[in-house]
Every structure is written in structure tokens, then in C-alpha cells.
Amino acid sequence: MALVEVENLKKYFPVPSGLFSRERRVIHAVDGIDLAINERDILGLVGESGCGKTTTGRLILGLLKPTEGTVKFMGQDIFNIKGVELRKLRKEMQIIFQDPFASLNPQKSIRQILCQPYRIHNIADGVELNNKVEELLDDVGLTPASFYLDHYPHEFSGGQRQRIAIARALALRPRFIVADEPVSALDLSVRAQILKLLKNLSNRFKLTLLFITHDLSVVRSFCNRVVVMYLGKIVESADVDELFTSPLHPYTESIISATPVPNPRVTRSHKRIVLKGDLPSQIELPRGCRFHTRCPKAFDKCQVDEPQLIEYRQNHKVACHLWNR
């Protein structure tokens, strides 16, 4: 059984309309996705801004209520449990945000930030709590702990803050972490450090990760499975090597070819697929396949019928009429 099972998940956000307007318009942020995350997966969720990847992450953690659909975590429907049961589940799932300058409370010391999860769940206090917090900092490579504990977030660099945010997420020894663009705000050399840390920690603590990112280069070396989203729908999912070597969906193909490669000979010799236009509006979605307005391979059917996500090969799903005739 998968650790996380998502079924027909939808989230629509209402668009503010005029006071007397009868018209009710919504943003289709997530529009019916099915997804399974297996234990020990490092699943990359990729797509451009506005594709619904962040909303998906928050729905899976129960931080947003869905318009429709279910999320099961360890077999339990997270939107249908309350009280003690929910608290127990919450311990198992954590989140790391993109911007470590915004995700840490500037008025709290590192000690206060890291003690919080233990206090909320009544896990430790006194000397034991102190030891736990010191151990946490050690886990994320911030040693000696005493050097960090009584300082405030603004005293640290972006990389150090992201380590603190990771320590906070690890505090309750969760099974599952959603990492929402955790390295996008960081500098090049620091980015590699944080990725390496996350990888080591996920091995050590047997974590399952949902890694949300727009950067395919990060996915290639970091994840073992990939899900590609476009305008609120999953368009393709596969094992990482398979996705990069034989992408099926034209959108996946184009984002792979659009990613610059840090090697002048390689990057200058390959033919790039440049998509026309911008992402269509999420309020008035294109009819048929959502991607047909920008798709270089679109044909008649794409403008009328919405393609379903089908298993084209084992562990390789795609939603495209080209592969489902």
C-alpha cells in the first residue's frame, strides 16, 4: 500500500467578482489528480508557476480543504478524521518552505523555534528537550549547537536558515515531508549543500519526500520518480531516468529541451523546442487538452476531447492523445 494516496483531488479558488455580479468564476488550481506516493519515494512534482503544484502539496498535508476528492495517509482519509487521531497523523507529515527568510519567525530564537514542535505534542521538556534540540542541529550540520541556539534567524545566512527549517521539520521524526521549492531561493554552492543534506537525512530517517520544484536539473539528480503537472492536471508520471530519456508528453519534452545544460557544446548542439505563448488562464481553461494551445503536435481531437491519464508502459503514465489511439 502506498503511503499517500490521492484520488480525484480538486481545489478551486473563487475569484472575487463585482458586488452585484451573478457570475461565479473560479481558478482551477488543482483539477482532478490521482497520485500515489510509495514509502521511501523521493517524488519530484514539477511544472511551471500556476500549474497547481504548491496547492497539491498543501492539500496532501491537509493545510487546505479540497473542493473534491480524498487524500489517504497511511490508509486514513485525512479530511475525515479529527482530534487526537488527526494530531497523531500531523506528527508524521511536515513541510519545508521555499523562502527561509519568511518561514522562520524573526522574533523567536532558534531554541524557541525548535522547541515548539515538542511542546505542541507534549513530547519532551527540561534537559531532555534541550538534548533533543541540540541533536537536531547536529543532524542538519549546525555544530556546535550552542553557537546557534540563542541567536535569531536574521543572524544567519539563507543556507543556515534553510537548515534550521529542515531541523524543525525533522523534530517529530515524521515519515513524510513536503519540500516546496526548498533550494530555489539559495545560491548555487549552497543549493548543492542543502540537497545533499536532504538526501542524507532521507536515507537516515527513511523519509518519504514530495519534492516540489520547477527546476528539472534538481529533479534529475535528486528524485527517483517524477510527476509533471500542467494547468492543474497531471500530464505525465514516470521513474526519473525513464522520464528524461524517453518523455512521452510534448509538454514534458519541451520543458526538458528548454532546460539549459551547463556545457556549451551540449547545449549549443541540441535542438530546442520553444513553446509559443504563455500559460492560458486558469479561470477559462482551454477546451479539450489543456495544452493544445501551445502544443507543437496538436491535432483535431486535442481541441475537443480531454485526454485521460493512462498507463502507457509499466510505471509510466501519460495524458495525451498521441499515445492513446
Place this chain on the structure above:
Amino acid sequence: MVTTTNAQLLSVQDLKTYFYTSYGIVKAVDGVSLEINKGEVVGIVGESGSGKSITALSIMRLVPSPPGKIVQGKIFYKGSDILSLSEKEMVSIRGKEISMVFQDPLTFLNPVLKVEDQIAEAITTHQGKTKNEAKKEVIEVLKMVRIPSPSEVAKSYPHQLSGGMRQRVLIAIAISCNPSILIADEPTTALDVTIQAQILELIKELRKELDTSMILITHDLGIVAEVCDRVYVMYAGKIVEHADVYRIFEDPLHPYTSGLLRSALSIDQFSKELYTLEGNVPNLVNPPSGCLFHPRCAYAKEICREKSPVLQIKGEHTVACWLYKET
């Protein structure tokens, strides 16, 4: 003294731009020299705080002052030192001869002016044309940056446009007076990958059409590999290495450059083992002694801790590192 050759358009010599803050003096740019030749795309690569943007702002004479100040150096543009020009003379160069595209188009476009007015302003200011003449040209410029339905976009306000469109408008303003040098500071960082690809294609095409030289400032090594002819690598306010783009990527000399390249992620030559360059960029108020990179350098020797290395020519490279000191 001959300071520029024929092909050379811009030459920055020993530029020092310091910021006088309450914490102390920040040596944001500390002795930078670089050249741009006609028709070239030159990349300046570095992490945040390396001084790459401040180098660009110094060339434009747009360093916020106070606290910033250009304390030393010369910037020769077509043979004359633009640091000695009056602000009034500088206005005739800035935007006309040398123009700039910034990272975040929304910040640099005026939210209450229509696109056509913003582009027309550049044209009337620098080419002495009337507003009506300029407005006709606006459509042409918008076509040059491949904006579909340019007459509609001309009548829109920035908030009505997508991120990619705004960046195109910003590029349109920058090229409206046919500048000799276009400085692009992280022009695609705020954009999605498919839009980034569009803008990179546009930059490459414009380069052919306009014969404009370009300085591309970025931290993305993939973009450098794709667009640039020559590359300057900056670290903590100094240039540590400079060479032709192929040499930088295939035979980096400076330990910082090679570390950066090894830690860069790629969808092509990927490895499941992540390489990391340990440590952080130094604090520029209180920098380390000697070579600024020595605390992070695996090859650091005694001399690296004591004396700052000078740029020296090593084959086709210029590198500031004691490893390559001729004996």
C-alpha cells in the same frame, strides 16, 4: 595613452565600488577589470554578493549613493572615461549607448503608464523625436521583440501583461535606441522555463539582428553555456577567472570555478552523487585575509592565507590563484 583598441567598446579598469554602511565598509566591487568587444556576449557569473550586479550598476553609474561610492577605477567607453562625465553627459549615454534590462520587470516598469508611453519616453529623450513620431516607432520596437498583436500591447498597462511579456517590453525599451551595449542582469531568473527559453531565443536573435554587444549577468551556468562568448567568474567582489566560454567549462583553472561547475546540476551529465562546495561566501565587511576563497579551498597553502593573489595570464585563461604562480 591608448586605452581602447578598435574592437574594444568598453573597458573597465581596476574598478572599486564600496558601500559605507553602519556595519563598516563593504567592498562590493574590489578591483575589477574587464573588457567588452564589439558584437560579443560577455557573461559575468557569480553567487549573490559576488559584486556582479554592482559592477553593472557602476558601468551605468547607477550605484545608489550614499551609501555606495565608486572609489577608484576607470570605465572607458569608446575611448572616454565615463566616470569623469557630468551627470548631464551621462544621461546621453545611459539608455542610449548603454542600456540595461533588469531581473524583475514589474519593479522597473511604471505601473501607471501605458507600455507605449514608457517606450516612447526613451525614444523622445534620446532621439529628439516628437511624441507622435515616437509612438509609431513603438510598434516597430514591439515587433522586434516578437510581441504578438503589438498595437494592443502598446495600449496596455504592465499589470495586464504576463511575466514574459513584461520582460519583452523591458527589452524593447532597452533596445529602442539601438544601444551599443546591452547589460542584462538576470533577465530570465523570474521566469518559468518555457518562457525563459523564449527570452533566451529572443536575446540570441536580437544579437544577430542588432549587432549589439551584451553583458549577461547570471548565476545560472546553463544560460552562460548557451549564450556567452567569454566569461568572467566573480567571487566576493573580485574576478577570479576569465576565459573563453569553452575553456571555462572544459578546463576551469580556479578551484572556485571548478567547484561551482562540479556542484552545478544538469539534466544531461547528471550524477546521483551530489558534489558540494562547502562553506559560504565570505562576509565582505570582515573578509578573510589573503585569497578570499582560501577558507573554502581544498588546495589552500600558506601563501593563500597571507597574500591576495593577482590576476595572471595562464595560457588562454586569466586566473587569480596562487596555484598558478609562475616560479
